[in-house]
Amino acid sequence: MTETPPLRDEREEADYALDSGIVQAVLEAVERGDRQALSSLLDGMHPADIADLLEQISDSDRARLVELCGRDLDGEILSELDEGVREDVIGTMDPDALADAMRALESDDVVDIIEDLDAPQQEAILEALDDADRIAVERAMTYPEYSAGRLMQREVVAVPEHWTVGQAIDHLRAAASLPEQFYHLFLVNPRMEPVGYVTLGRLLSSRREVALKDITEDSFRTFDATEDEENIAYAFNHYHLISAPVVDADGRLVGMITIDDAMQVLDEEHEEDMMRLAGVGEGSMADNVTETTRQRFPWLAVNLATAILASAVIALFEDTISRYVALAVLMPIIASMGGNAGTQSLTVAVRALATRDLTGSNVWRVIRREVMVGLANGLAFAVIMGLVGVFWFGVPMLGAVIALAMVINLVIAGLAGIIIPVLLDRAGVDPALGSGAFVTTVTDVVGFFAFLGLASWLLL
Amino acid sequence: MTETPPLRDEREEADYALDSGIVQAVLEAVERGDRQALSSLLDGMHPADIADLLEQISDSDRARLVELCGRDLDGEILSELDEGVREDVIGTMDPDALADAMRALESDDVVDIIEDLDAPQQEAILEALDDADRIAVERAMTYPEYSAGRLMQREVVAVPEHWTVGQAIDHLRAAASLPEQFYHLFLVNPRMEPVGYVTLGRLLSSRREVALKDITEDSFRTFDATEDEENIAYAFNHYHLISAPVVDADGRLVGMITIDDAMQVLDEEHEEDMMRLAGVGEGSMADNVTETTRQRFPWLAVNLATAILASAVIALFEDTISRYVALAVLMPIIASMGGNAGTQSLTVAVRALATRDLTGSNVWRVIRREVMVGLANGLAFAVIMGLVGVFWFGVPMLGAVIALAMVINLVIAGLAGIIIPVLLDRAGVDPALGSGAFVTTVTDVVGFFAFLGLASWLLL
Numbered sequence: 038m039t040e041t042p043p044l045r046d047e048r049e050e051a052d053y054a055l056d057s058g059i060v061q062a063v064l065e066a067v068e069r070g071d072r073q074a075l076s077s078l079l080d081g082m083h084p085a086d087i088a089d090l091l092e093q094i095s096d097s098d099r100a101r102l103v104e105l106c107g108r109d110l111d112g113e114i115l116s117e118l119d120e121g122v123r124e125d126v127i128g129t130m131d132p133d134a135l136a137d138a139m140r141a142l143e144s145d146d147v148v149d150i151i152e153d154l155d156a157p158q159q160e161a162i163l164e165a166l167d168d169a170d171r172i173a174v175e176r177a178m179t180y181p182e183y184s185a186g187r188l189m190q191r192e193v194v195a196v197p198e199h200w201t202v203g204q205a206i207d208h209l210r211a212a213a214s215l216p217e218q219f220y221h222l223f224l225v226n227p228r229m230e231p232v233g234y235v236t237l238g239r240l241l242s243s244r245r246e247v248a249l250k251d252i253t254e255d256s257f258r259t260f261d262a263t264e265d266e267e268n269i270a271y272a273f274n275h276y277h278l279i280s281a282p283v284v285d286a287d288g289r290l291v292g293m294i295t296i297d298d299a300m301q302v303l304d305e306e307h308e309e310d311m312m313r314l315a316g317v318g319e320g321s322m323a324d325n326v327t328e329t330t331r332q333r334f335p336w337l338a339v340n341l342a343t344a345i346l347a348s349a350v351i352a353l354f355e356d357t358i359s360r361y362v363a364l365a366v367l368m369p370i371i372a373s374m375g376g377n378a379g380t381q382s383l384t385v386a387v388r389a390l391a392t393r394d395l396t397g398s399n400v401w402r403v404i405r406r407e408v409m410v411g412l413a414n415g416l417a418f419a420v421i422m423g424l425v426g427v428f429w430f431g432v433p434m435l436g437a438v439i440a441l442a443m444v445i446n447l448v449i450a451g452l453a454g455i456i457i458p459v460l461l462d463r464a465g466v467d468p469a470l471g472s473g474a475f476v477t478t479v480t481d482v483v484g485f486f487a488f489l490g491l492a493s494w495l496l497l
Numbered sequence: 498m499t500e501t502p503p504l505r506d507e508r509e510e511a512d513y514a515l516d517s518g519i520v521q522a523v524l525e526a527v528e529r530g531d532r533q534a535l536s537s538l539l540d541g542m543h544p545a546d547i548a549d550l551l552e553q554i555s556d557s558d559r560a561r562l563v564e565l566c567g568r569d570l571d572g573e574i575l576s577e578l579d580e581g582v583r584e585d586v587i588g589t590m591d592p593d594a595l596a597d598a599m600r601a602l603e604s605d606d607v608v609d610i611i612e613d614l615d616a617p618q619q620e621a622i623l624e625a626l627d628d629a630d631r632i633a634v635e636r637a638m639t640y641p642e643y644s645a646g647r648l649m650q651r652e653v654v655a656v657p658e659h660w661t662v663g664q665a666i667d668h669l670r671a672a673a674s675l676p677e678q679f680y681h682l683f684l685v686n687p688r689m690e691p692v693g694y695v696t697l698g699r700l701l702s703s704r705r706e707v708a709l710k711d712i713t714e715d716s717f718r719t720f721d722a723t724e725d726e727e728n729i730a731y732a733f734n735h736y737h738l739i740s741a742p743v744v745d746a747d748g749r750l751v752g753m754i755t756i757d758d759a760m761q762v763l764d765e766e767h768e769e770d771m772m773r774l775a776g777v778g779e780g781s782m783a784d785n786v787t788e789t790t791r792q793r794f795p796w797l798a799v800n801l802a803t804a805i806l807a808s809a810v811i812a813l814f815e816d817t818i819s820r821y822v823a824l825a826v827l828m829p830i831i832a833s834m835g836g837n838a839g840t841q842s843l844t845v846a847v848r849a850l851a852t853r854d855l856t857g858s859n860v861w862r863v864i865r866r867e868v869m870v871g872l873a874n875g876l877a878f879a880v881i882m883g884l885v886g887v888f889w890f891g892v893p894m895l896g897a898v899i900a901l902a903m904v905i906n907l908v909i910a911g912l913a914g915i916i917i918p919v920l921l922d923r924a925g926v927d928p929a930l931g932s933g934a935f936v937t938t939v940t941d942v943v944g945f946f947a948f949l950g951l952a953s954w955l956l957l
Contacts, residue, residue: 307771406786
């Protein structure tokens with residue numbers, strides 16, 4: 038370990054981002070077709086960093102780099118790549134190089150890679166695997182997408198529940214092969230149902246004659262193989278789990294999920310929530326113009342429809358506006374404030390639903406709170422905008438109209454911002470998906486209607 | 498372990514959310530003042546779930562529950578609570594009960610709790626601790642907030658780098674006390690600098706005479722005690738770390754960070770990004786009306802200022818609008834589409850900056866992409882809205898104006914959506930904070946100006 042590279046090198050100084058000097062050097066080696074320089078540059082890099090590099094360079098540079106690497110392209114790099122780029126890279130890889138890369142991976146990583154591929158590509162990879170791995174992968178693929186069965190590794194260390202520490206240690210020391218990473222020893226009963234676990238640290242520090250069942254951890258939890266990976270990530274974070282056994286429909290041990298996989302799922306779920314809230318389906322920095330345009334178009338189209346609806350409301354009051362143009366100047370303020378207040382409420386609600394902090398027990402209290410907050414901020418901004426209305430346009434009644442509309446729209450924003458995500462969640466729809474469009478439609482329509490309606494009633 | 502409760506009980510069926518039946522039963526026990534029923538209900542619950550329960554009930558119920566629990570209130574529950582609720586609970590706890598609770602915690606959990614408290618409350622808790630714990634906590638508090646030094650646990654297992662597997666195992670088995678959770682054995686040189694680590698699984702499965710330095714893991718990385726916890730969480734996820742040593746300014750081992758803590762930081766950082774993007778400072782479901790109103794007011798005020806700016810642009814064209822009221826009907830569409838497209842770009846950019854996927858190496862390519870995507874979607878929606886303009890209002894030139902304004906605003910939206918977060922990031926400001934307000938100001942102002950300006954030029 039004396040050759041360990043310095044630990045806080047330049048790459049790490051920049052918050053662990055890829056150093057652009059390294060990217061430059063790699064690109065130059067690719068340009069020159071210098072296979073040796075390239076391979077010595079990549080040798081010093083972590084697969085996750087090489088994956089980042091592949092995502093950050095242009096499509097053509099990437100294709101040339103992959104071709105130059107040939108069989109040296111590590112399977113782990115593939116498993117670190119974004120879906121889109123990964124498909125690209127796999128498409129340009131030599132079939133033998135691909136087979137080599139896949140054979141070097143653990144079966145759960147192979148599953149993670151091939152589940153996104155087309156059937157012919159899947160076939161090609163499956164054929165390249167050893168029999169044991171192929172069977173493991175095919176079995177995992179029978180579980181639903183995004184389930185524990187897909188996420189888990191099949192390699193676990195399990196021992197009979199009645200064993201002692203000494204028996205377990207002897208068994209481990211005699212084992213021909215152990216999983217690459219494991220932190221717990223699972224105890225199973227004769228029906229192969231997991232009944233508890235012991236940390237390796239506890240095992241090492243206990244006397245040989247101690248019964249394993251006397252040193253099990255309280256935190257023990259099992260997951261069904263069909264359980265959604267989002268729930269698993271949540272449970273790992275909530276209960277501070279490190280690893281957990283996965284069981285089949287009969288309760289028998291079939292695999293294990295470790296916290297590093299759960300952490301990655303948590304990160305991906307967050308990304309999904311964030312992107313959905315912003316109306317971006319998916320998308321990474323590596324997508325090209327066509328892909329990105331296609332990802333963003335649908336939500337812009339939804340937004341156009343809602344904006345036209347809001348315009349139709351304005352059109353009802355064309356007459357009023359033509360007699361009082363100041364209304365056209367001020368009306369976007371009411372809509373914008375409503376949209377913002379609604380987005381605040383709905384973001385808090387979407388997050389709280391994801392963290393299970395918004396449940397049947399407190400939903401009514403939270404709804405009441407959002408309405409009261411809307412009222413309080415509505416009144417504050419009503420005073421401010423009322424004064425702006427009076428002093429900018431010199432018409433006290435205009436001030437009153439804008440103040441009233443502000444209060445109405447901010448209360449409705451609070452209400453819509455909490456109720457819409459809760460209803461979507463109850464209906465089994467991801468509240469991050471679509472809440473934004475619904476809420477801003479409500480605040481636009483209510484905002485324009487309240488402001489222009491009050492104006493035609495009170496001003497004309 | 499035969500008494501292990503059924504693992505997928507009702508509470509877990511509902512995606513691991515608290516069962517409202519349990520909440521109800523707890524509230525009834527509190528209502529009746531039935532200490533015994535309460536304690537038997539809470540005994541069966543995980544501290545994290547009890548914390549959720551405390552967050553979901555009303556302030557008065559919570560105070561009564563805490564009073565009834567008295568000394569039975571577990572320190573772990575405190576460490577699971579949201580900041581706001583925790584301050585509340587600590588405020589209502591009997592000082593002796595609080596001292597008991599804190600004494601039962603690990604020093605890093607104590608640090609996590611007391612760093613948010615007022616000085617007198619901190620003093621009271623520090624005095625209640627044993628000398629060793631107090632010194633550990635006080636030392637941790639000398640590191641900056643949100644640093645590795647605050648996050649780490651001081652208890653580590655380190656052995657000389659030249660030891661063999663047998664020596665290490667004998668040492669562990671003889672150790673009087675080991676950390677509650679540990680997954681690696683750190684190797685240190687005579688200057689106490691960590692130089693590598695060995696997983697416990699590897700240790701257990703290797704022959705006794707094998708040198709530890711021959712079975713170290715490649716993934717080894719150390720962190721400075723002053724390193725920001727956000728970077729640490731990112732590095733754990735990126736490099737799939739399980740635990741990592743923390744070193745002081747001289748490179749000496751001072752503690753260890755484990756992945757469960759890193760996962761929690763990752764989750765909190767995500768929440769922060771999401772809340773900041775939505776203009777919500779902080780805030781949890783347990784905050785009351787006053788706190789929530791105060792959290793949301795500042796960003797609504799910023800939004801009001803930018804909305805007034807946009808109104809000022811409209812006011813420049815009052816004359817045009819009074820001659821052509823259809824403009825007032827259509828102008829919010831242009832602004833709304835620009836705002837949405839800008840939010841899409843900026844959300845993708847903020848996320849990519851957080852995951853280090855947007856760097857100096859690809860920023861120009863991404864900027865070009867965002868502009869091209871804006872142009873492509875702008876053209877698509879220009880055609881749609883041009884036709885709407887023609888058929889709704891029967892004025893071809895109005896269609897042309899709205900189409901042109903759409904293209905201009907969507908290109909600007911793409912540009913602003915990427916450049917503003919990148920510039921904020923370069924300036925050392927969190928791009929999630931404020932990007933939204935800046936971008937929608939740009940799209941509102943540009944949208945209204947382009948649409949109304951083109952209209953006065955081409956239509957009148």
